[in-house]
Amino acid sequence: MPISGDAREVLDQEMLRIRARLLELGAALDRVERAGPQAVDDPRWEQIRESLETLASERTARTERIQLLFSLPYDPQWQERFSSAL
């Protein structure tokens, strides 16, 4: 289904919200770091770092790729695993 407006118009509409959210994100990350260095060793910090790289990438489907970064992997053998646990 088509988006209403061209890319420039959509960017005009979204720019202030993107800016506000980036500032919120930056502030939240600063807040965590101000509380101490421990977060660097937390695996969630790596998820955040990878998410930021995904945001900065040129490919589309950034949201889907970030969702997968925060997801447990799917095991196609789950039925065998459940059966063997019986």
Place this chain on the structure above:
Amino acid sequence: MNYIDPHIHMVSRTTDDYETLARMGCVAVSEPAFWAGYDRRTVEGFRDYFFQLTEFESKRAAGYGIQHFTWLCMNAKEAENVSLSREVMSIIPDYLDKPGVLGIGEIGLNKNTRNEMTVFQEHVELALKTNEQILIHTPHLEDKYQGTRMILDVLCADSRIERSRVLVDHVEEHTIRPVLEAGFWAGMTLYPVTKCTPDRAVDMIEVYGPERLMVNSAGDWGPSKPTAVPDFILAMRRRGHAEEVIRTVVYDNPLKFFGQSRHFNFHPRSVRA
């Protein structure tokens, strides 16, 4: 615009919320059975809950001109207790012919455990045996992708299942595609933090089109907004989408899906006495 909220837990909401929904254009709600925030200890607790869903809520909703429909099951979280779940499933047929009961739901997975899967599959068998529609809960956060794929594995392997009579709910960007491609209906839940925002729901409509897609508030006892569907309507309008497309998602699609249930006796507002 008149709209239907296809997934909202009104037992957890106040009567004032019914009034607000009515003011916003809500003409009908569908309420799946779910976790109350604590684990119930006996099957009698579920009898009381099913009475509330099938008798009391419809009267409370009617006071504001809203039609109330419901779904019955043992929810995925309490399904970890398999013996109690089987007791609960044994009483569900007692309620399936009550007015407004649309089917079995919301069944599914929570933490993707073997017990949850056992109870999910037994619910599916019950729905097939009683020819009921199915409403499916997919897990939260990091468990969603894995759980959704497991649910689809089960459903797609069973040739008895009519996919057009199954709604897979709480889809997000990483789960919507396999659900729609397999031929199921998909629901997007609009939550303040943990699921989908109105703007992201509009994005998914733009990417996948409005066919077999619905949006809901899943308003319950936790952080949630019962008027989230009107927020989605506003987001669609702000982005220039036509009224007929919006109406397809928030009104026509729920009517089409629910209309496959034998107890969906819906009266459009325009023809109500």
